Amino acid sequence: MALFKAEKKAPKGPAGLWDVVIGEDMCKACGFCLSVCPTDVFAYRTTANRLGWFPMYVAHEENCVGCNLCYQICPDFCIDVAPKDSAGAALAGPPGRR
Amino acid sequence: MNRLAAKYLRPSQIPTKACHGCGIGMIENWLLQAIDELGLKQEDVIFGTGIGCVGRQTFATWGGDNFGATHGRALAVATGLKLAQPHKKYLIVVGDGDAASIGTSHLVHAARRNLGVTVICEDNMGYESTGGQFSPTTPAGYVTNSSPYGMVEPGFDPCDVVQAAGATFVAETTATQWHQTVKIVKKALQNDGFSFVHVRFPCNENFGAYALGTRDTLKNLEWIYEHTQGRKTDGSESDFTWQTGIRHDASNSKPEFTSLLRSMNAKVRAKMAEEAKGR
Amino acid sequence: MATTVRIPVKDGLVAPWMDWERRCPDGRRLLEAGTYALTEGAIAAGCRVFAGYPITPATDIAEYMSRRLPQVNGYYMQCEDELAGMHACAGASLGGLKAMTATSGPGYTLMHDAYGWALTNEIPLVVVDAMRVGPISGITGAPGQGEFYVARYCTHGGNFETIVLSPSSVQEAFWLTIDAFNLSERFRTPVTILTDQVVSDMWEDLFIPGDYDALDFVVPRKHNLMMPFYPVGTAEIDVPPNLIGQGTGVCVSAYTHTEEGYDIEEMEAQWAQTYRLVNKVRHHRGELTRYEAMGLEDADVIAVAYGANARTVKTGVLEARRQGLRAGFVRPITLWPFIDELFERDAHYVVCELNYDGQLVREVQRAAPDKTKVHFMGKSAELHTVAEVVAGLEGVARRGRLPELPYIWTQVR
Numbered sequence: 001m002a003l004f005k006a007e008k009k010a011p012k013g014p015a016g017l018w019d020v021v022i023g024e025d026m027c028k029a030c031g032f033c034l035s036v037c038p039t040d041v042f043a044y045r046t047t048a049n050r051l052g053w054f055p056m057y058v059a060h061e062e063n064c065v066g067c068n069l070c071y072q073i074c075p076d077f078c079i080d081v082a083p084k085d086s087a088g089a090a091l092a093g094p095p096g097r098r
Numbered sequence: 099m100n101r102l103a104a105k106y107l108r109p110s111q112i113p114t115k116a117c118h119g120c121g122i123g124m125i126e127n128w129l130l131q132a133i134d135e136l137g138l139k140q141e142d143v144i145f146g147t148g149i150g151c152v153g154r155q156t157f158a159t160w161g162g163d164n165f166g167a168t169h170g171r172a173l174a175v176a177t178g179l180k181l182a183q184p185h186k187k188y189l190i191v192v193g194d195g196d197a198a199s200i201g202t203s204h205l206v207h208a209a210r211r212n213l214g215v216t217v218i219c220e221d222n223m224g225y226e227s228t229g230g231q232f233s234p235t236t237p238a239g240y241v242t243n244s245s246p247y248g249m250v251e252p253g254f255d256p257c258d259v260v261q262a263a264g265a266t267f268v269a270e271t272t273a274t275q276w277h278q279t280v281k282i283v284k285k286a287l288q289n290d291g292f293s294f295v296h297v298r299f300p301c302n303e304n305f306g307a308y309a310l311g312t313r314d315t316l317k318n319l320e321w322i323y324e325h326t327q328g329r330k331t332d333g334s335e336s337d338f339t340w341q342t343g344i345r346h347d348a349s350n351s352k353p354e355f356t357s358l359l360r361s362m363n364a365k366v367r368a369k370m371a372e373e374a375k376g377r
Numbered sequence: 378m379a380t381t382v383r384i385p386v387k388d389g390l391v392a393p394w395m396d397w398e399r400r401c402p403d404g405r406r407l408l409e410a411g412t413y414a415l416t417e418g419a420i421a422a423g424c425r426v427f428a429g430y431p432i433t434p435a436t437d438i439a440e441y442m443s444r445r446l447p448q449v450n451g452y453y454m455q456c457e458d459e460l461a462g463m464h465a466c467a468g469a470s471l472g473g474l475k476a477m478t479a480t481s482g483p484g485y486t487l488m489h490d491a492y493g494w495a496l497t498n499e500i501p502l503v504v505v506d507a508m509r510v511g512p513i514s515g516i517t518g519a520p521g522q523g524e525f526y527v528a529r530y531c532t533h534g535g536n537f538e539t540i541v542l543s544p545s546s547v548q549e550a551f552w553l554t555i556d557a558f559n560l561s562e563r564f565r566t567p568v569t570i571l572t573d574q575v576v577s578d579m580w581e582d583l584f585i586p587g588d589y590d591a592l593d594f595v596v597p598r599k600h601n602l603m604m605p606f607y608p609v610g611t612a613e614i615d616v617p618p619n620l621i622g623q624g625t626g627v628c629v630s631a632y633t634h635t636e637e638g639y640d641i642e643e644m645e646a647q648w649a650q651t652y653r654l655v656n657k658v659r660h661h662r663g664e665l666t667r668y669e670a671m672g673l674e675d676a677d678v679i680a681v682a683y684g685a686n687a688r689t690v691k692t693g694v695l696e697a698r699r700q701g702l703r704a705g706f707v708r709p710i711t712l713w714p715f716i717d718e719l720f721e722r723d724a725h726y727v728v729c730e731l732n733y734d735g736q737l738v739r740e741v742q743r744a745a746p747d748k749t750k751v752h753f754m755g756k757s758a759e760l761h762t763v764a765e766v767v768a769g770l771e772g773v774a775r776r777g778r779l780p781e782l783p784y785i786w787t788q789v790r
Contacts, residue, residue, distance in 0.1 A: 002331040003274055003323040004316050023099045028118035030315045051113065072276040075123035076113055077103035108626070111639060141624025149631065158628045158639035163621040165471070166630035166640075168490045171464045174456070175494075178428055178465030181452045182472025183622035207457045359452050366447040 004035035011039045011065045016084070018064040023078040027055035033070035033079060039063040042070070102130040106140055108161040116155040119315030121273040121299025121322075125220055126156060128276055129189060132283035143187045144179070148172045148196030150227040151301070152220045156191045170201030173208040176215050177355075184356045187287055188215035194235045195225050198256040205256065209263035209292045211355040216286045216293040219256055222301040223309075230304030237338060240309040257296050261346050266291035268346040273299035274323040275342060282344060289349035290357075298322065298340060380612075382662045384718045388674070392667040392710060393559075394552035397594055401586035411577040412437035414547045415505055415570070416445060418554025419477045421589040423598065424503070425451030426476040428465035430458055430484060433517050434574040435507045438479040459484035463491035463504065467567075470495075470502045471621045471629060475558060475598055479505035481574075482524055483514060485531075492567060493532030496539070496654065498629045498638075499565035499607065501598075501618050503557045506569055507577040508684075510731075510758050519758040520573035520685050525736035528569045529713045536651040538658035540564060540665060541713040543571040545687045547581035553667075553710070559596040560665065564657060565618050571712060573731065575685035575760065605636035609649035612656035614664070658714055665711050668719060672698075672705025678725040678774045679705035681741055683712060686760045690729045693766025697774075704770050712737075720744040725773045729754045729761050733786040742789070752779050755786035 020041060022033075027049060033056055034042040043059035056078075064081065071081045099112060107130075116122050133143055145160040147153040149169035157166035167175045172190050180188065197205050197219040208215065224242050225231040231244035235256070239248040261268045267289040271279040279297060286293035300306060300318040307313050310321055324330045328339035353361075398404075407413075416438050419427075427442035429435075443453040451474070456462040459480050466476035480488070485506045495502055506528065510521040528541040540560055544550040554570060561568040586592060599617040606619050606627045619627045619638075628638030633650055635641050658665070669687075671694065672679060682690040687708045697704040707719050707726075720726065723746045728738040733755045742748040754761065754769050765782055772780040779787050 003320050026099060026113040028113065030119035032119070032315065032319065035316050053118065071100060072127070073124060074100075074127070075116065075118075075120055077099045077107065077123060077127060080100040082101075108639070139624075140626075144621060154640070157630055161626055162624050163627055165468075165621065165628070166632070167464065168494050168631050171460065171490065171494075174461040174464035174491075175468035175471075177454070177456070177461070178426065178468030178470075178476065179472045179621060180468075181426060181454070181465075182469045182474040186622060203457050204461055207461070356452075359447075359454075363447045363450050363452075367450065370448060 005038070008040040009038055011063050015062040018061070018066045019082050019084050020058045020061050020064050021080045022056055022058055024055040024057055025049055026076050026078045027053060028076055029053035029055055030075060032073045032075070036069045036073050038067060038069070039065060100127070102127070102134050106130050106133065106161055107159050111159045114155050114159055116151070117303045119300070119302045119318070120151070120155070121222070122152055122155045122220060124273055125218065125279065125297055125299060126159065128279045129218065129283055131280045132287060135280070136284055136287060138187060143189060144183070146172045146176050146188060146190045148192040148201065150193045150195045150225065151222065152191060152193035153196060154227065170196050170199070171204060172196060173201060173204040173215070173217070177208060177213055180213060180215065180356050181359070184214070190215050190217045192217065192219055194219065194221040194223065194233045198234050198254070202256070202259065205260060206263045209260040209265040209294070212264060212266055212291045212352050214290050214292070214354040214356065216283070216295065218283070219294065219296045221296060221298045222305055223298065224301065224305050226301040226304040230308050242308055243304070255296070257294065257345055260292070260294045265294050265346070266348045266352055267293035269294070269344045270296045270340065270342045272297060272322050272326045272340060272342060274319065274326050278342070285344070285347070285349065290354045291350065291352055380660050382660060384662060384666050384716060386668070386670065386673060386716070386718045388670050388672065390669045393556055393594070397552055398584055400593060402591055403587040404584050405587065407583045407585060408580055409547060409583045410437065410580050411547045411550045411572065413441060414551035414583055415479065415554050415572070415577070416441040417585055418551040419503065419558065420445055420449060421586065421592060422555040422558035422595050423475045424477045424558065425449065425474045426454070426466060426469040427478065428454040428456050428469065428476065429462040429478040429480060430456055432481045432484045434509065434577045435479040435481050435505060438505065459487040460491060463488040464494070466502050467491055467495045467500050470500050471619070473598065473600065473620050473622065475501070477503040477505065479507065481507050481509055482511050482521070485524060485527065489532050493534065494631055495567040496532060496537050497631070499618065500567065501561035501565055502567045503554070503561055504567055504569045506571050508571060508573045516758050518574065520575040520731055520760065521757065522573060522684060522731035522736070524571060525712065528571050531569065537654045539569065539713050540566060540658060541569045541571055542667065542710060543683045543712050544576060544710070545684050545708065546576070547579065547583050550576060551583060551585070555595060562596045562598060562618070563614050563664070565616060571684065573685050606638050607634060607636050607650070607653070609636055609646070609653050611653060612660045614657055614661050662714050665714060666716060667710035668716060669708040669710065670706065670719060672703070673722060675703060676705025676722070676724055677703040678727060678770050679707055679722070680727045680729060680766060680770060681707045681737065682729040683709050683737070684731070686729055686731055689760050689763055690766050693761070693763045693770065696763055697767050697770045700767070702770060702774050704774070715740050715744070717744040721746065723747060725750045725752065725777070727752045727754055727769050727773055727779070729756070729766065731756060731760070733757050735789040738789055753787050753789050754779060756784060
């Protein structure tokens with residue numbers, strides 16, 4: 001058994017129930033979210049961010065089943081997952097430098 | 099960034115200095131969840147850190163009051179600070195070097211005194227900030243920058259040390275146990291006494307490169323997972339397994355250190371007042 | 378940047394406590410030891426935390442504190458070592474309580490790391506080092522003055538100034554401790570009180586004010602709750618210290634830092650931080666001037682000493698004057714920043730120190746106009762006797778050099 005499963009499953013039930021946001025400016029491309037995701041939500045960008053990494057982006061938000069594994073495993077506070085139309089909707093990036 | 103980071107962290111320090119795939123940020127994310135689920139505000143919590151990766155990558159990320167002590171001395175500073183500010187929650191986030199090597203004396207005495215702080219000992223099994231030398235928690239036989247022929251020194255688990263010294267809450271988790279870590283940290287924070295949570299996590303740049311032969315973030319986190327579960331990905335047994343979970347929970351069973359001093363003061367001053375009246 | 382403060386000097390005792398006794402509404406006279414005076418001075422100044430480790434000859438301070446602090450709702454903590462003790466004092470001070478530790482040489486060297494942390498983060502606290510003969514444990518029960526330079530260079534890395542004071546009597550130890558706390562608050566820095574085994578352990582007449590709350594010369598603890606937490610690039614004093622515990626978001630660390638306190642690895646930041654740490658002391662040397670002097674206008678040979686042996690040296694000077702010599706006396710009370718102006722007169726200087734390797738004498742050589750006229754009378758384990766001092770002053774006045782005296786070291790290199 002492994003933590004990261006290469007095989008992705010198709011999501012069951014209605015699609016598009018979850019908002020998934022990645023702060024691409026903060027991503028260091030560790031690959032954890034893409035590998036731990038049981039369905040197929042993430043993909044790498046082809047242009048680098050200002051940190052010099054090719055960041056992850058939300059390619060197929062409609063595949064998200066809200067398991068929150070990506071939220072738990074991201075080492076850089078980049079990802080937020082929230083039910084669509086919820087009051088606690090996600091934030092896209094660092095709200096300004098102090 | 100995620101909503102808890104926006105709520106609690108210092109925006110100018112995010113993204114952190116941590117390497118890509120480093121477990122420090124993951125663990126900090128879980129600490130924020132524990133803090134949030136307990137309903138604590140930023141001003142209720144004080145972060146104290148040390149030197150080294152865990153110290154440096156955590157220091158100043160917390161948006162509230164925080165300190166980064168000299169190497170190994172975070173608990174010594176916390177002992178004085180708790181005297182002056184006894185009603186805050188303290189998260190002392192230190193590495194295996196800070197807690198289990200240079201700072202072990204202060205760790206033992208803080209546990210002995212039952213100082214009301216929660217120590218999160220984030221253990222990457224070596225001195226990774228200085229390039230990857232071995233530490234007292236490096237597994238036997240593993241190759242590091244300063245054990246090129248394999249680690250020969252016997253290691254130890256700091257949990258054994260603090261438990262023997264009298265800590266009232268001791269737990270072990272790893273970087274692949276997010277839900278357990280959040281639950282355990284919540285319990286630890288609710289102990290008005292010395293809590294010690296030992297979280298093992300992967301280092302890709304140094305431990306991964308020299309001890310495990312790869313900087314691949316997925317492979318190194320799998321290595322952590324294998325040694326948490328006791329089984330490798332191919333089904334065979336791993337060379338050793340970490341025991342995880344709550345090892346000792348005597349939360350709130352002994353008086354907290356600074357409360358002992360406050361009680362003593364109250365008694366001394368009451369007696370003085372009586373004697374003054376009597377004269 | 379180029380601000381050089383000049384201190385005008387004159388004969389007499391120059392120190393803020395000249396009129397403090399007069400300003401106390403009432404008090405008592407006791408026969409007590411220096412350690413008692415140091416303890417009571419701290420409590421009078423508002424000290425509410427002592428964290429340290431027992432060591433001769435400072436142990437009595439720890440014991441007195443353990444008895445007195447609970448009486449004033451303070452905390453005595455006996456730490457596992459001096460390293461922990463000073464770090465705990467820094468933590469307590471950061472949390473809002475005035476704190477002090479007391480040790481001797483072997484403990485003082487363990488405090489270097491903590492000292493640096495308190496210095497760089499501008500944390501007020503007072504450290505008493507009751508020196509004894511060294512190196513290391515040396516002679517446990519004998520006075521020494523081996524930490525003169527160590528007290529100035531009390532941590533590693535450079536880029537800082539320190540404030541070091543030294544009392545030479547039990548009464549002075551009491552007032553000077555209050556002064557040390559005041560300076561630590563005003564300058565936001567740890568202040569070292571360099572005393573020695575004699576001043577610590579001897580018993581003398583001591584006046585103690587009756588009501589500590591009524592002392593109008595104690596600088597109270599105030600807190601700075603807003604940015605900039607560290608006004609780097611400025612040399613202001615009387616900036617209140619920072620506080621952990623009000624949720625101001627202050628950062629305190631071991632690194633070169635920004636105004637907010639987090640670490641930054643830029644040369645400009647190093648300059649700005651150093652500008653503050655060095656110049657807040659250098660630009661305000663006028664606030665730090667404490668000394669005793671005699672004969673600055675007319676002496677041909679001036680004896681220099683501080684701490685316990687200054688007592689016998691001063692008596693020696695008075696005796697030499699009675700015998701007709703134009704002898705003078707300089708007792709720096711502020712050891713650092715060193716008061717160069719006290720040594721501007723073109724006279725002979727006889728520096729009497731309780732060490733054989735020569736420390737104060739090097740600073741006097743540096744400050745005096747003619748270093749060939751600076752003579753060293755080093756002695757270890759016992760105070761200079763009056764006879765030795767008179768013989769030394771006479772030798773230099775009459776023949777331009779010190780006589781051979783047993784167990785008096787005269788070589789500096």
